[in-house]
Amino acid sequence: MEEVDVAPSVDLLESMRSVGYSLEAAVADLVDNSISAGARRIDIDLEPLSASHVAILDDGAGMSPDQAIAALRLAGSAGERNATDLGRFGLGLKTASLSQARRLTVITKQNEETTGLCWDIDHVRRKGQWSLLRLSAAEIAETPWAGRLNVGASGTLVIWTDLDLLIGDAGDPGEMMRQRVAPLIDSLALVFHRYMRRRADSIKIVVNGNVVVPIDPFLTSNSRTQTSPTQHITIGGSQVSVTAHTLPHVSGLTPEERQRPDLGARMREAQGFYIYRNERLISHGHWYGLARMDEISKQTRVQVDVPNSIDHLWHLDIKKSRAEPPASFKTELRRIISGVIEKGRRVHTYRGRKEVGSSAVHLWDKIRERDGFRYEVNLENPLVSALLSGLARADASRVLRLLESLADALPLQDVFAEMAGNSPVVVAERIESASLESLRLFRDSNDAQPPIESVVAMLKHVEPFSAMSGLEEKVRMVWQEKQVGTD
Structure with a gap:
């Protein structure tokens, strides 16, 4: 039997752009990389005047030249991962970036050595081969935000330019970009809220000069939130933790809490399971067919903590924005949530009635x-x-x-x-x-x-x-x- 070596066409680079990333999911994937690199501050800039670029800068460990090339290798590799790694397929940096822009530039600094690399879709198509560009010192210096990278001892800067898919046919690209800032802040505030609330090693995320304030979907700071004891379930030899929360009735919310969309008009769609992988929110607002999205149960949110050791059992997509539990786990979840949802129903059913037994006389x-x-x-x-x-x-x-x-x-x-x-x-x-x-x-x-x-x-x-x-x-x-x- 004869082997035939079939190299992928450069057209694959265009196909990779159709994975289906939103701006929020794409930026979150890059924030994952920054967190895995030990970053304590992550600055994100959506250039608001001409929409010329999106920049993500962190103060993490940075990469050596060889590590940077490996990170940009399009084949992707999950490699060896530790228990706290947020990666999955080794594709996030490339697919997330190219889903928004035609040009991806990575400038990274480690041990006083700065490396600049670039994937340019138009250049690859012209050459007809997988050609990664290495930037000269002068080209690095001309890159937006590159000067900020030199302030710290290490770090990584990711720049997206030629934002064709992000901007689309917007008549005013700058205005369109400015409108994307607030939704991005809200998304990051929810997805990484547990990292930003840590006391010893909390992470600071800044978007266009605005410090992202974490959004706790479970309102644990509100004394009227009812939190059930955490239950531990063994799945695939690893432990999964499940904690149910019943949010207060609207009358028990503070004026500030009532301003949150997920506690107001969009509260119904925010109920359900909140799946965390190493404390990073992967998926939320679903019952996975185990319960209905009822108005009467909208106060119920269930926190599920999953280690990355059982990724193979979950239908986790490349964007890390959706996770489908395995069948064995759904069986355990069905057992847990019945009583939890009933508690959420009682928040509405018995609201305002101080009745004892069945002897109450109603109007x-x-x-x-x-x-x-x-x-x-x-x-x-x-x-x-x-x-x-x-x-x-x-x-x-x-x-x-x-x-x-x-x-x-x-x-x-x-x-x-x-x-x-x-x-x-x-x-x-x-x-x-x-x-x-x-x-x-x-x-x-x-x-x-x-x-x-x-x-x-x-x-x-x-x-x-x-x-x-x-x-x-x-x-x-x-x-x-x-x-x-x-x-």
């Missing part, structure tokens, strides 16, 4: 119909019955029709839309005076006056009194009003 009754449900006013609620008992039959009949009309016109669709957007419920200012009037109505509907302690004990389970603050004090004040009037 509204939910009526299950064959095709769905509806609400109607509970006529057995003491407040409602007190009102009706004090009216003549004709007047009581008119009030009943009004209550039925109010129930029929209850704006459930609008309420759902507001809650889906995580809009907080604002309590009307009239609630204080209205609560006192309700107590007076209840008081006057009873000829026999039971002890105040008994009244308070009963009203704790009757809406709307169950939601009143300082219920006992209000009851005592209202009952004393009648006693003073009698005296």
Whole structure:
């Protein structure tokens, strides 16, 4: 049998550009390299005037000339990796960069030696061969941001130029580039939030002069967040950690937290599993078919920590933006999440009701119909019955029709839309005076006056009194009003 050596065409370089990287995923891949190189500061510049370049500069260990050539070798190699390495296929630097630009330049410094290399797609096509350019000292000096690399003892600068796929046919490339800054900051703030929150060796990321503030998707700093004990699962001989978090109801968020899109209008799509590989967020906003993306469960987020030793069991793509769990792991996750999602549901279901057991008397009754449900006013609620008992039959009949009309016109669709957007419920200012009037109505509907302690004990389970603050004090004040009037 005869062997035939088939070298890949230079057209492969163009094909590599179609992997499907977004700007955010491409930059994150380069940040991975910086972190793996031990960087403590990573500066990113999206040139905002003419969109001439994107630059990523780090103060990591840098590379020797041989290491730099190996890093730019298009064949790619995962090589030997330690347990903290963020790499996967050895393709990130090339595929991420060329997915955005036609020219990739890498300038790196180590042991006082500076190396400059460049992949230029147009040059490769003209030559018809895989030709990597080595930059002269003068060419390095002319490269944007190269002067900043000389400040430190070591580091690496990656420059993208001729940004054809990133800019596209934008009429104003500078404006288009400026609009990309904020989404990039938000993405990096989430993907690398655990690296930026470390105390001893935290990493600082700066985008166009803006220091990236980490975004904790689990709101662990909020005292109302409910965090379940971490569970450990063995998959492929390695340990995977699973920690479930139930976020607070919108009323438990601070004003600053409410400004976050993932805690406001986009909270529903932010639920699900958050898959971390060596503390780097790989994938989020999915239940992987194990649960539904329900409005009622949008408070639930599950942190999953996976070591890179079981990469072969996960369907991890080149962009490191999607990870599909193995079948055996899905079985374990299904067991874990059922109780977690139920906890998230209770954040909504029992919101605002201080009920004990099944003896609570609500103002509204939910009526299950064959095709769905509806609400109607509970006529057995003491407040409602007190009102009706004090009216003549004709007047009581008119009030009943009004209550039925109010129930029929209850704006459930609008309420759902507001809650889906995580809009907080604002309590009307009239609630204080209205609560006192309700107590007076209840008081006057009873000829026999039971002890105040008994009244308070009963009203704790009757809406709307169950939601009143300082219920006992209000009851005592209202009952004393009648006693003073009698005296």
